[in-house]
Amino acid sequence: METTMLANLDNLAELVHTPLFGLLLTLASYRFALWVYGRSNSLPIFHPFLVASIPVIIVLPLVNVDYEEYREQTQMISFLLGPATVALAWPLYRQLHTVRSVLKPILVATVFGATLSAAIAVGLAWWLGAPPEVVGSLAPKSITTPIAVEVVKSTGGYVSLAAGAVAITGIVGALSAGPIFRLLRVTDHRVKGFALGLVAHAIGTARAFEYGEKAGAFAGLALGLCGLVTAIALPWLWPWVAQYL
Numbered sequence: 001m002e003t004t005m006l007a008n009l010d011n012l013a014e015l016v017h018t019p020l021f022g023l024l025l026t027l028a029s030y031r032f033a034l035w036v037y038g039r040s041n042s043l044p045i046f047h048p049f050l051v052a053s054i055p056v057i058i059v060l061p062l063v064n065v066d067y068e069e070y071r072e073q074t075q076m077i078s079f080l081l082g083p084a085t086v087a088l089a090w091p092l093y094r095q096l097h098t099v100r101s102v103l104k105p106i107l108v109a110t111v112f113g114a115t116l117s118a119a120i121a122v123g124l125a126w127w128l129g130a131p132p133e134v135v136g137s138l139a140p141k142s143i144t145t146p147i148a149v150e151v152v153k154s155t156g157g158y159v160s161l162a163a164g165a166v167a168i169t170g171i172v173g174a175l176s177a178g179p180i181f182r183l184l185r186v187t188d189h190r191v192k193g194f195a196l197g198l199v200a201h202a203i204g205t206a207r208a209f210e211y212g213e214k215a216g217a218f219a220g221l222a223l224g225l226c227g228l229v230t231a232i233a234l235p236w237l238w239p240w241v242a243q244y245l
Helices: 002-016 019-039 048-062 067-073 075-087 089-094 096-101 103-127 132-138 145-151 159-184 189-208 213-242
Strands: none
Touching: 002 019, 019 048, 019 067, 019 075, 048 067, 048 159, 067 075, 075 089, 075 145, 075 189, 089 096, 089 213, 096 103, 096 213, 103 132, 103 189, 103 213, 132 159, 132 213, 145 159, 145 213, 159 189, 189 213
């Protein structure tokens, strides 16, 4: 019996270092987070993205799995971020007639918002004395992760830090959106959705869909446009910015 138990423990230890473990841990954590979010009547502080990270943070050190290994285990989920982002085109298509009526304000807000988001992050990091690599990692903080990890390569930043900055930006945006909308008396779902997608990317878009399909469609549009503008402009402008860091 003792030999059998040792063999089972060895098999379990081997399982921990396979992609199956990372996938199961991620999916179980997210399912738990959805349950908590539902039980809390959708309180922003219990947003699934935030709650789901807690079991992962607790379990990984206990089973001696570092972040790099966990990231390799969950590459399939990371890959699906791209198709999931593209799938946002469907609700946008359903709201296409509404989008056309406000196309000019959308384009102006996108350019202004994308520029301001990157400028604030870069300016604050530089002012606080962060090294150039850290400043470069924070520049694409307001675009979705699949785009940010590619853009950060042109700014000389760290991919892991950029991914973390993107996640924190999304969480803060989703948490603060409700109180800010109430303070500013924003009732138009188009404005709510576009603001969430522009500032808080995919996490903000998920939050926007809770307001309705129209808000979700405008959030998806903002997410895509902000990512496009940043991906084109930031690598081109960064050499000029970097000489002042």
